[in-house]
Amino acid sequence: YDPIKIKKLIEKKNKHFIKNFKLSYYPGAIKTIKYFFDNNYYLSIVTAGSKSRVLKTLPNEFTHMFNRIITGDDCKEGKPSPEPYLKALQHSKLDKKNCIILENAPLGLLSAKKAKIKCVGITNTNDSKLLHQADYIVNSFKEFKNLIEELNA
Numbered sequence: 272y273d274p275i276k277i278k279k280l281i282e283k284k285n286k287h288f289i290k291n292f293k294l295s296y297y298p299g300a301i302k303t304i305k306y307f308f309d310n311n312y313y314l315s316i317v318t319a320g321s322k323s324r325v326l327k328t329l330p331n332e333f334t335h336m337f338n339r340i341i342t343g344d345d346c347k348e349g350k351p352s353p354e355p356y357l358k359a360l361q362h363s364k365l366d367k368k369n370c371i372i373l374e375n376a377p378l379g380l381l382s383a384k385k386a387k388i389k390c391v392g393i394t395n396t397n398d399s400k401l402l403h404q405a406d407y408i409v410n411s412f413k414e415f416k417n418l419i420e421e422l423n424a
Contacts, residue, residue: 285324292328296360296369297395299412301333306416308336315339315359318377339363350378353386360388371422373415380404391415 297399303330307314310330318325322342326334334340339362346354355370364371375397383390384404392402394410402408409415
């Protein structure tokens with residue numbers, strides 16, 4: 272593979288994404304994130320997207336609720352490698368046993384499992400059958416919030 276061609280292809284994809292991106296949130300996402308933010312949970316976004324793409328497409332009022340944003344630019348290897356989640360964990364200074372990952376994709380769940388961090392699969396973009404690697408599966412952000420409250424009880 273020609274690294275220069277790959278880099279140009281990634282840049283072209285990012286430009287296309289930014290130009291055509293229409294922001295929409297999953298039902299209950301903002302309310303749930305705000306709840307965790309207001310209750311002083313440490314929150315991270317871990318995405319394969321580039322930092323410039325993330326910062327250009329997500330509004331500040333959303334990103335300010337997160338303590339850390341780990342992007343593809345921050346890692347040598349992306350998901351399903353454990354590196355992205357281990358990097359987020361390192362920045363948080365939390366113990367793995369006090370963390371949980373919310374993922375909507377099989378490769379992300381595999382990354383979480385390889386990092387040995389508990390994970391929740393959310394079925395907003397994939398059928399639960401594709402999320403079978405998760406420790407828990409929820410169908411909504413409300414269910415996720417309820418699960419976290421139950422686990423913390």
